[in-house]
Amino acid sequence: MRWWIICIILLGTAQSITADPILIGMHCQSSYLRSGIAISVGSYKVCADDKVLFTIHAGQNADITAVSGKVNIFYSGKNYTSNKKLTFRAEEPSEFKAQPAGHKASSRIYKGELIAFSINGHLQLVNKVDIEDYVGGVIEAESGSGQQLEYYKVQAVISRTYALNNRTRHVGDGYEICDATHCQVYHGKPRHEPLAVKAAAATEDIVIVDHQINLITAAFHSNCGGKTINAEEAWSKPVSYLVGRPDTFCLSMPNHQWEKRIPREKWQSYLKQKRSSNDMASADGVIIGEYNPMFCHDSTLYIPLRTMRTDLKLRSTHFNISHQGEEVVFKGKGFGHGVGLCQEGAMHMAQLGGSYEDIIHFYYTDVHLIPRHMLWFFKD
Ligand SMILES: [Zn+2]
Ligand SMILES: [Zn+2]
Missing domain, CATH: 2.60.200 (Tumour Suppressor Smad4)
Structure with missing residues (x-):
């Protein structure tokens, strides 16, 4: 048509x-x-x-x-x-x-x-x-204050899409969505950031759909560290619109890099606990591929980086390990799972004048922004 x-x-x-x-x-x-x-x-x-x-x-x-x-x-x-x-x-x-x-x-x-x-x-x-009042509240509770209007519009469209895609999540509890991080944080109407209400109104009814006109799961994280990753690298199942891509917009942002140090003893006991045998011969010789997203390995031990991230409370799975004296040093990039929209990259794009549409199309592959009340029309 x-x-x-x-x-x-x-x-x-x-x-x-x-x-x-x-x-x-x-x-x-x-x-x-x-x-x-x-x-x-x-x-x-x-x-x-x-x-x-x-x-x-x-x-x-x-x-x-x-x-x-x-x-x-x-x-x-x-x-x-x-x-x-x-x-x-x-x-x-x-x-x-x-x-x-x-x-x-x-x-x-x-x-x-x-x-x-x-x-x-x-x-x-x-x-x-x-x-729309709910979306305004979520924007402030999830994104704080002091951002560009275009960034808040991105959050508005993502929050609206999430809410509409998850209306049965609490069906047994007597409501549709909870107000905690399990769904989306909501503390009533925004009180500090007037742009939150403006962003909800400016994008009223707009949602994100994939190439089959289904509402998307708009995954996001704090900072990708320079490259977002495919959905299957984090959660094992590929998703057509969650495809990894280079991102230079987040490189100058606060959560781009991190470092964590742990005592060598703690690291060795962690490896020992993970190893099926008690052979500690190669515990010091761990080789990590250059920001290998899948595995940490030496010749005998494989630990999924996701597991290591959770176990050792690391900011991302995007890291290298080195030994310095009695410490083991983790140097990493990014903060979060790395799938979908990189929030700090999106903030920087908005500061550089990018529109909310540009930002959403940059981080989600082959998606469309359409009015929700017209979903039926595009589906047909
Ligand atoms: Zn919930
Ligand atoms: Zn990024």
């Missing part, structure tokens, strides 16, 4: 994009029974199992507790009980704060709605939030 026809269709459907809420598990790294809720903007109708209990307004508080599989809410001197779940339905654009018991005072502010239920003996809070 000609591109001008596609453009007309896209323009014609642009108005039909409707808000798409996503369910995010809150404070998923810990377990708690009680949480304070404070309304900061607007108002909410609080419902127990779909029956309206009361309306709570900005400046008011409530206390939610999980008890024997039910949820209690204490508000304005009265206790209410819900058998299944409590829902805070927004009457207008509204925001709230949540303060689970045992957490240090939180300044997290959430847009959208709140759902609370009891599961596995604890209280679970869920933020039902528009996906």
Whole structure:
């Protein structure tokens, strides 16, 4: 189909994009029974199992507790009980704060709605939030502040693609995605970096797909050390868009090189533990290929570098080893698994004026950026 026809269709459907809420598990790294809720903007109708209990307004508080599989809410001197779940339905654009018991005072502010239920003996809070507001929050939580707008746009598209590709990850938990590193870090709406919201809005609805128009797994890492690697080198299975390539953009960035020293004794006992026999004859004579991505070897011992990275807490699998006196010195490049997008390279490309599209096409092979609501069209 000609591109001008596609453009007309896209323009014609642009108005039909409707808000798409996503369910995010809150404070998923810990377990708690009680949480304070404070309304900061607007108002909410609080419902127990779909029956309206009361309306709570900005400046008011409530206390939610999980008890024997039910949820209690204490508000304005009265206790209410819900058998299944409590829902805070927004009457207008509204925001709230949540303060689970045992957490240090939180300044997290959430847009959208709140759902609370009891599961596995604890209280679970869920933020039902528009996906674009969610993406803005993830950008700040994952990337911090002080970066270029184009870099934040890259993170926006990656985070949106991830969220839409993983909506069933927590299907048994009562929400879609958690707010911890297991999925993507999310601490509510961004508070320090105004460009996070701008980046989400500027890339609204855009996702990354592969040549078969499937949402990609947009792998990324901190710094590739000068060359990204194929997916199969890190995870054994090839992926069409995760193909290694040289990258000079990250060479001047902070995580490009690293060094770690360990006592020779510790190194020898590590090799001894890895060796099936107790023959230590060649322990000092370890030869490492020049940044060999797969194996560390001498004549008798092979240790996958991935294993060595985990065991010895090294920053990457891209390293050489030398012996200096009573120490063994690891000199390496990069930080992370090296597959897909190199964050520091992407930051530098953005500083040099690269667009978010340029950056994504540089690190992911043969991918397309398309509006999510048009996936069906390109699939056909
Ligand atoms: Zn998760
Ligand atoms: Zn790089």
